[in-house]
Amino acid sequence: MRRLALRLQDRLRAAGERSAAWAFRNADNEERLRYEVMRGRLDAALRRLRSLLERGRPWAPEDLHAHADLMEDYREWSWVARSATHSDQLVEVYPKVLSAQRRAAKWV
Secondary structure, three states: OHHHHHHHHHHHHHHHHHHHHHHHHHHHHHHHHHHHHHHHHHHHHHHHHHHHHHHOOOOOHHHHHHHHHHHHHHHHHHHHHHHOOOHHHHHHHHHHHHHHHHHHHHHO
């Protein structure tokens, strides 16, 4: 009887480990998918921002400074997009890029 109890405990422990491994793989797959989706969105947003900044030519001095600041921010955000390893890093940058697109659109 004691042997049976030990075998049952071993089977339950193994089932728990398999379940934990499945949960870890599932979470890892979700993170990978979220990363790929956000990477695609951020790449598209950065391409649009680059296009707006290249076409936009501000003439007022304060607009020139704002344009230069946006160019510098664009360089930093594109570096973050290239070097990010987690989707959270991309999620932080994405709204900033969208806001910059709205600001850069006024010069086009």
